[in-house]
Structure formats: structure tokens, C-alpha cells
Amino acid sequence: MHILIISDSYPPEIRSASDLMYECAQELQRRGHRVSVMTCWPRYNLEKSAENIGVKEFAIEEGVEVVRVKTLRHHKVNYIYRGIAELLMPVLFKRKAKKYGLMQPDVVLVYSPPLALTLLGADYARRGIKFILNVQDIFPQNAIDLGVLNNTMAISFYRAIERAVYRSASIITTHSVGNQHFLQNAFPDYRHKIVDLPNWIDLVHYQAKGASNFRERYGIATDKRVVLFAGVLGPSQNLDWLLELATNLENENLLFLIVGDGSDKLCLQQKASDLSNVMFQDFVGRGDYPDLLAASDLGIVSLSEKNKTPVVPGKLLGYMAAKMPVFAVLNRESDAHGLIEEAKCGVSVAADQSALIAEKFTELLHKEMQWDEMGMAGYEYASSHFSKEKSVSLLEQLMECSNES
Known part of the structure; x- marks a missing residue:
């Protein structure tokens, strides 16, 4: 299969989403799939030594095609600016997808948040391409709970995006049973396609190398x-x-x-x-x-x-x-x-x-x-419970099932 992964972060950025999508891409590529990744230009959570390393818009990295998209800043900015930046992401990403021939993958896997970027997954779904939505933080609910999002019009707007994206997705994965039940209760019409897919961890990578004291x-x-x-x-x-x-x-x-x-x-x-x-x-x-x-x-x-x-x-x-x-x-x-x-x-x-x-x-x-x-x-x-091989095998089965349905 040709699998397209869409995520706002990927190495060299340092965050759990970056590691998760990197490990997923590498394991799927190792299993013989063609894997492409579209991600934002690295600007945040960078190791000092990585800040001045040259980054290319398109590169083959360890067998994976990686396309990096320059977007407006969406971290360390006020929430209005961040909202605008995230809403522009699917437009900017789609332009690069067209440029690099990524409009016809077999399956597209989109990491959320940011919620707005998942609109690109919905766009692929409208053209008959299988769309798997990987939900980590449940937005906008988490932003409402934290008091970050309290404008009723903005809440209604993001709720509408959330419903539209969930409706478009072939499969919605959550990282725990509690999150699965939370979404199933919030969206009973889609409960049949909301599944538990535990996050994975590369156990071999986490064994200390001793190179840095x-x-x-x-x-x-x-x-x-x-x-x-x-x-x-x-x-x-x-x-x-x-x-x-x-x-x-x-x-x-x-x-x-x-x-x-x-x-x-x-x-x-x-x-x-x-x-x-x-x-x-x-x-x-x-x-x-x-x-x-x-x-x-x-x-x-x-x-x-x-x-x-x-x-x-x-x-x-x-x-x-x-x-x-x-x-x-x-x-x-x-x-x-x-x-x-x-x-x-x-x-x-x-x-x-x-x-x-x-x-x-x-x-x-x-x-x-x-x-x-x-x-x-x-x-x-x-x-x-969380080995990379076990979780990616389950994800691969979901992709194949989704692709046959």
C-alpha cells in the first residue's frame, strides 16, 4: 500500500506526536509499504544542535518520503493567531500534496490535534480514499475544559469541524479504552468505527546508549x-x-x-x-x-x-x-x-x-x-501492551480492512 501520514510534527521536532509518527512510518516502511509523510516545517521544541541544520522541503529519510510545509506559526502565539494558522494548514498541505504527487495514496492517516489539519483527511475521503483519524487529544473539548476556548461561536465552529471530520473518517482510533468510550458516548452515530489503538513505544530505542553523560x-x-x-x-x-x-x-x-x-x-x-x-x-x-x-x-x-x-x-x-x-x-x-x-x-x-x-x-x-x-x-x-510491532500490526490490519471495505 501507499500510506500517507499527515502530522503537524515530525523529527527533528521533539514531542510525543513526532516520535509516534516517526516510529509508525519507519515500521510501516520496514514492512514493505510505500510511506509518505507530510508535516510542518520544524520550528519548535528543537535541540539546540538541530536549530541550524539544513531542512529540505522534500527528502527521503530512512526510506520514507517526507514533505515539509511552511505554515504560519502555531505555537508560542496568541490563540486567535494560532487558530488562523491551523485553519490554513489543510490548504497549504494540499498544495504540496499536489506538487509532490501525493493525491492518490491508498490510505491516509491523520494525527489530531490540530483538528483543522484533519480537514485534509476529509478531503481525501470525499475522493474515495480511505481516511484513518488518529485522535490523541480530544479537541475542542480539552480546550474548553482548560478555559482556552470559551467563545460560543468558536466552540460551535470547531464542533462542526469535529462532526464533519468524524463523519468522513473510515476509522477513528483512540489511544485508550476510556477515550474510545468518551468518543462513542459523544458521537453514538459513529461508535461502530471508533476503535482502541494503544500508542506504541520503540522499546529497543529506549535502552540507554551511554553516549551522553x-x-x-x-x-x-x-x-x-x-x-x-x-x-x-x-x-x-x-x-x-x-x-x-x-x-x-x-x-x-x-x-x-x-x-x-x-x-x-x-x-x-x-x-x-x-x-x-x-x-x-x-x-x-x-x-x-x-x-x-x-x-x-x-x-x-x-x-x-x-x-x-x-x-x-x-x-x-x-x-x-x-x-x-x-x-x-x-x-x-x-x-x-x-x-x-x-x-x-x-x-x-x-x-x-x-x-x-x-x-x-x-x-x-x-x-x-x-x-x-x-x-x-x-x-x-x-x-x-505497547510494543511498536504489536500496535503497528493492529494499525496495518485496520488499514487493510479499511482498504477492502
Whole structure:
């Protein structure tokens, strides 16, 4: 099959969507499919060493055709500008699809968000091409919950796009059963085509290579226990609770290492300016990320209590693949609570239970002798439930089924 993957991010950008689509493209290509990727020009979440690397509009990268499209900026801008930028994406992407002969694939797989980009998938569907929609964050619901989207006309507009795209899709995949049920309840007419497709993780990639000594690079003493949060720093994450922990535990032999960027980074840095046990660093590239995890002792996962959808943060799977125990503070609705409990890979607390956060974290610190056991339990769970080969096989079956229907 000729499979076209459409996503707003792809390496060298650093984010879970980028890794997910890269691993998917590589595995499908390895299985003998012709794989093309259309993505935005890399501008965000870049490792410093990658910022000045030449990027081409079209390139063959490890056997995959990659087309990069210059769009308006859609991160680190105000929400009105971002909305306009995202609405223009399907138009700009379609122009490049025509230019590079990508108008007649057998199957198109579109990653959401951004929701507006999925309109391109609907356009392919209108011409008889099978359209698989991979829903990660449920937009606009998550933006409504966070208070980012509160204009009734804008909400109605995005709801109309959501309905139109869901109607057009041959198959809609979600990354957990909770998300599947959420969408099935919200869109009962389409429940028959909403399926659970767990996100995957390349377990081999996450074994540390030892090429980058991050403790030495960052000047971290070898006897320090490193508590790591790596990822986007925005309103959806709400890391204020982590700084409160750092304040209360400043005399402990702990370092809270926050690696990433986002709209909340400057504010968090200002709040932590007097804390000697908090360190901020820039994004780390995909190749070095496993070594960063290996240099850390405990992985942090965080979602604001304002989130009301069952989303499972992608970084959780990375921690599990790296055999790291986790401490998670998440909205009650997140499916990650059940996942962590079932995998026995750490501790999770509801984000609205502020009094319990410090208590549960302290309990976990006192169980340090069990951290290796928790990390291994997480790895084994990821191996049996989230392996790249298993999930991509299911996706491939959905594509073939979709293509025959």
C-alpha cells in the first residue's frame, strides 16, 4: 500500500506526536509499504544542535518520503493567531500534496490535534480514499475544559469541524479504552468505527546508549536522586505542584530536573528562582533522550485537574520503556491512573487532591529500594501492551480492512 501520514510534527521536532509518527512510518516502511509523510516545517521544541541544520522541503529519510510545509506559526502565539494558522494548514498541505504527487495514496492517516489539519483527511475521503483519524487529544473539548476556548461561536465552529471530520473518517482510533468510550458516548452515530489503538513505544530505542553523560553535562552530583519532568510546559501540564514539592523538600538529596519548553516555562522559572534543588534545561533530541532517562531516577507525569478527558500522556510510555518508576499527578478522568496501578510501575494521585500529593510522594521516596522493581514492572507491561510491532500490526490490519471495505 501507499500510506500517507499527515502530522503537524515530525523529527527533528521533539514531542510525543513526532516520535509516534516517526516510529509508525519507519515500521510501516520496514514492512514493505510505500510511506509518505507530510508535516510542518520544524520550528519548535528543537535541540539546540538541530536549530541550524539544513531542512529540505522534500527528502527521503530512512526510506520514507517526507514533505515539509511552511505554515504560519502555531505555537508560542496568541490563540486567535494560532487558530488562523491551523485553519490554513489543510490548504497549504494540499498544495504540496499536489506538487509532490501525493493525491492518490491508498490510505491516509491523520494525527489530531490540530483538528483543522484533519480537514485534509476529509478531503481525501470525499475522493474515495480511505481516511484513518488518529485522535490523541480530544479537541475542542480539552480546550474548553482548560478555559482556552470559551467563545460560543468558536466552540460551535470547531464542533462542526469535529462532526464533519468524524463523519468522513473510515476509522477513528483512540489511544485508550476510556477515550474510545468518551468518543462513542459523544458521537453514538459513529461508535461502530471508533476503535482502541494503544500508542506504541520503540522499546529497543529506549535502552540507554551511554553516549551522553547528562549528570556531567548538567553538573549534577552522582549521589543526587534526580526527579525528571521532560516535555511541554503549558497550561495542560500545570507543574505548580512540583515546585511546591521542591520547596518542601529542599533539604532532601533531590534534584527536580525540568527539561523542555512551553508557554509556562518563564513563569515556572521565576517561581523557582530561589530554589537550589530545581534545574531547567532545554529539550533533548530523540537520540539522546534515552540517556537522559538513564541519568534520572524517577519520572514525573502531570496533567491539570481542568482536563476532563481520559488522555494518557505519551511520556509515561517512555518512562516505562526506560525502566523508570513514575510519580503521576493527573486529572481524575485520565486512564493513566488505571494503567499505572495495573502495571505496578509507580504511584498516581488525582490532581485535585493537593493534600495527598506531598504525602504520596514522600511515601514513594521511602520506597526507593523498590524503584528498580517498579521500573522493571513498567517495562514488562509496556513490552506486552505497547510494543511498536504489536500496535503497528493492529494499525496495518485496520488499514487493510479499511482498504477492502
